[in-house]
Amino acid sequence: MIQRKIILIMMMAYITGMYASPSFYIKRLSVIAKSIELVLPDTLKPAQDYDNVWTYKGRMLRVRTNDFGDVVHIGYKLFDHQLASHYTPREALDFIERYALEQDLDIDKEAQERKKLADNVKCTQGSLSMLAKVTPDTPVTIDKIEHRKFRVKWSLGAHVLEFYFPVDYQSIIGANTIELEEVFERNIKRVLPIIDDNLLVDWENVKVVHSGNLLIANEGTYLNDSIRSDIFLKENSVKRTLILDSKMPVYSVKNILLTGVFPDEIPLRLTIDCYGYRKKQVDDISLQQFIGLCQLEKCEMYVGIKTYNPEEITAVVFALNREMAYNHVLSVRFPLGLLQGESISVTGTVYTYIPLQNVTEKFFTQDLNN
Known part of the structure; x- marks a missing residue:
């Protein structure tokens, strides 16, 4: 990683x-x-x-x-x-x-x-x-x-x-499912979102593979070949940078969901799917705070694109903690107007601290409600 x-x-x-x-x-x-x-x-x-x-x-x-x-x-x-x-x-x-x-x-x-x-x-x-x-x-x-x-x-x-x-x-x-959901909600509100790619990664020294004019870093899969950790870069005479371009929406959305890098904070209307068929709405947080919390917990990030049309991309983000054998699974709707500077929220539903044995491809293939 x-x-x-x-x-x-x-x-x-x-x-x-x-x-x-x-x-x-x-x-x-x-x-x-x-x-x-x-x-x-x-x-x-x-x-x-x-x-x-x-x-x-x-x-x-x-x-x-x-x-x-x-x-x-x-x-x-x-x-x-x-x-x-x-x-x-x-x-x-x-x-x-x-x-x-x-x-x-x-x-x-x-x-x-x-x-x-x-x-x-x-x-x-x-x-x-x-x-x-x-x-x-x-x-x-x-x-x-x-x-x-x-x-x-x-x-x-x-x-x-x-x-x-x-x-x-x-x-x-030493906590049950309900308390862990409370911990997740408490912690996500305390994370300071980081949006500057220069603070996150030294892209110049990241190993890449070439695909046409693209550079692909961190190639890896999880559960199936459609759920990947690929990050897409472009390179000029000065440096490598992440692709964040409305003309390349799929690559751009994948990059954002994996790194949180974007010129501005992206508002996230988040629903926590809770134990006992309850749902909890969390307001006033950003997508970058979710990604930042996953990074703090030393999770590996993977993204699978479910649907793509001119208005939005739907995707599933898997945050995998191998050491403690759990996942956070976030199903998101990402409006593509964000890539054109519009002030819009991403909506998502998250399933927190799921034991690895309970995470299957159904989280990617099923029609999750957001």
């Missing part, structure tokens, strides 16, 4: 470095903090790993914030700083540390959820009670079977603790 130059923190609308009070990414973390009487200061900085400040029952805690400044993790410090800062996906380590801490808690309201979570953890050597002996210095290996499960294995002297847990985003994050 094309490597972004942009520093992700630049994409945040509300980061100031100081917050009136710490916010929790999900409700579960607020419950944990209350249970262990963890009082966090109002000076937590975005994208910070606090692993040498607080303790619980004599064990060091790790508290981590995300790029928005939310508290995104509370757990026992089980991994050294070097491993924790370099391992991807970081959410897997967070799950293990939070899970170990939750074994020491007695939260009545969370009892059933913890049982469900525990049922997803399969211990194959030793017992989970051995987590109490794990420290950041304990030798550990972590393996991932793509899209299926993680395996963690500690060597505790003559004994071994090994367990598996599935690559299931809801369990790993």
Whole structure:
């Protein structure tokens, strides 16, 4: 995939470095903090790993914030700083540390959820009670079977603790479908849209294939050959630039949907298709904010064009997070008057955090309502 130059923190609308009070990414973390009487200061900085400040029952805690400044993790410090800062996906380590801490808690309201979570953890050597002996210095290996499960294995002297847990985003994050939909809505409003292609990619150094007078970058497919990540460029004696031309609407719309690059913000009338056959309208956001949020979540972007006529293009955007095995799927109607300078909104319906096994070609072939 094309490597972004942009520093992700630049994409945040509300980061100031100081917050009136710490916010929790999900409700579960607020419950944990209350249970262990963890009082966090109002000076937590975005994208910070606090692993040498607080303790619980004599064990060091790790508290981590995300790029928005939310508290995104509370757990026992089980991994050294070097491993924790370099391992991807970081959410897997967070799950293990939070899970170990939750074994020491007695939260009545969370009892059933913890049982469900525990049922997803399969211990194959030793017992989970051995987590109490794990420290950041304990030798550990972590393996991932793509899209299926993680395996963690500690060597505790003559004994071994090994367990598996599935690559299931809801369990790993600790939030159900409804809360994840709320998280998506909250986050998309906080992303600062980036529209300048020079901020996003060094197009001069992107590998391309030539097709006539076109340069095609980042060639790849998803689900079928019609759903692609191709980005179309033109080149002159000075530099390469994205094609954004009303005379080349299909190439231009694909470029916009994959990168968000356009001279202006594009208003997006977005409907979130919610759990329980509910629909939620999100106002006052832009297409660039949706794309920016997907980039922040390290998603790969793919686009399939469904229909094309002189008035509009309909398309489906797939934002694929391979590490956490989920997709966002956005079905959009893109009025071509936008390419001619008209002030028009794109309309779309998004399905958020869909497990990979639930994403099929039907999302592209069916007639999705927008």
